Amino acid sequence: MTKLRIKNFGPIDKGFTGSKDGFFDVSNLTLFVGSQGAGKSTVAKLFSSLCWVEKAVLVGKKTAKEVETLTFLKNLLSYQRIESFLNDESEVEYTTDFVHIMLSHKKISFKTKNAEKYIRPQIQYLPSERNLVGIVDRFAQLPLLPDSMQDFLYVYDEVINSQEVQNSVLPIEELSIHYNRRKNKIELQSEKYTVSLNEAASGFQSAVPLFLVTKYFIDTIKKRSRELKFKNVNEQKEFEKVLDKNRAFNSFFINVVEEPEQNLFPNSQKNIIQFLLSSLNENIQNKLIITTHSPYILETINNSIYAATLQKKGFMADSLVEKQKQIDYDKVSAYVVKNGEIHSIKADDIKQIDPKEIDGCSEEINAIYSKLSDMEFSNGN
Incomplete structure (x- = not known):
């Protein structure tokens, strides 16, 4: 189990209020909702950064001594442009089955536990600025972008040059994706038209990089797993020992996605x-961490949870929600970030995520409409 504690870091001063020790779970599926500037992306960026530190040390790319320096800490946070959030009162703890990382008083400490059982993941942060890859040429040379975005652009460049991209089908309007090597452009194809991504709708410019990068890493890991069928973890660890460090074997995928709904119609x-x-x-072992403003995202996930619950009880829920798209409630964590605090929004009594933190605005809008209607007809008009 992965747990995180955050206090006095940027917009998050009080941290998680649902436990005495301030730790909250990062599950297979973890959602963060909240208004702009509340800190949900800050949480996602901290998780991603510390997850990377865990991997870097446990696979031998960094030593514990190297990461336990103020210079490393500042560089780590500046990668996601959250270094200004660090102050003398900041406290961040990250703990898994393999490490304990503590950030306190501008110092970082790193301790290992059961490190020999660590299985390396592919870690990818999909930033909200990902739509830039569809509209900017020679993107890797843009010096004003955060380091994290520049790295994402390099990853994207690797992905679109891979064989896996050709003839992929976007799960939005079933458009085929083709990489035109001569023009060095991604093209979207339907039965009626072909359009370059840089000329496509903004929703496609956001969704295509998300889709391609996710699909690439999922397919790559799945393909490698089929080729190398290990009997147990020890056998896999022995294999990893003989690997060249530049050919790291990633066994599962940690996908951190900012606003998957960006610029998309509700059905998309x-x-x-x-x-x-x-x-x-x-x-x-996969993990999916999402930040979102969308009630449609939450309600779709709630349907997937409900379907999984009914499927366990013997109902044919997969006739409405495919089994591959269902998710067990116990594998989900969901939080709202607001007023410097993090609160769980799971409703254990009904095994759903409470959508009111996002969709409460609809109730307010409807209430105003009712009052306006009452005003019009109160005099018998």
Whole structure:
């Protein structure tokens, strides 16, 4: 189990209020909702950064001594441009079955436990700025972008040059994706037209990089797993020992996605989150961390949870929600970030995520409409 504690870091001052020690779970599927600037992306970026530190040390790319320096800490946070959030009162703890990382008083400590059982993941942060790859040429040379975005662009460049991209089908309007090597452009094809991504709608410019990068890593890991069928963890660890460090074997995927709904019509939001859930279910160790503003994302996930609950009880829920797109309630964590605090929004009594933190605005809008209607007809008009 992965747990995180955050206090006095940027917009998050009080941290998680649902436990005495301030720790909250990062499950197979973890969602963060909240208004702009509340800190949900800050949480996702901290998780991604510390997850990377865990991997870097345990696979031998960094030593514990190297990461326990103020310079490393500042560089780590500046990678996601959250270094200004660090102050003398900041406290961040990250703990898994293999490490304990503590950030306190501008110092970082790293301790290992059961490190010999660590299985390396592929870690990818999909930033909200990902739509830039569809509209900017020679993107890797843009110096003003955060380091994290520049790295994402390099990853994307590797992905679109891979064989896996050709003839992929986007789960939105079933458009075929083709990489035109001569023009060095991604093209979207339907029965009626072909359009370059840089000329496509903004929703496609956001969804295509998300889809391609996720699909690439899921397919790559799945392909490698089929080629190398290990009997147990010890056998896999022995294999990893003889690998060249530059040919790291990643066994599962940690996918951190900012706003999967970005620029998408509600039905397309449903399709993209179902794709992400299907990808998550390719491996029991996979993790999907999402920040979102969308009630459609939450309601689609709630349907997937409900379907999984009914499927366990013997109902044919997969006739409505495919089994690959279902998710067990116990594998989900969901939080709202607001007023410097993190609260769980899971409703254990009904085994659903409470959508009111996002969709409460609809109630307010409807209430105003009712009052306006009452005003019009109160005088018998």
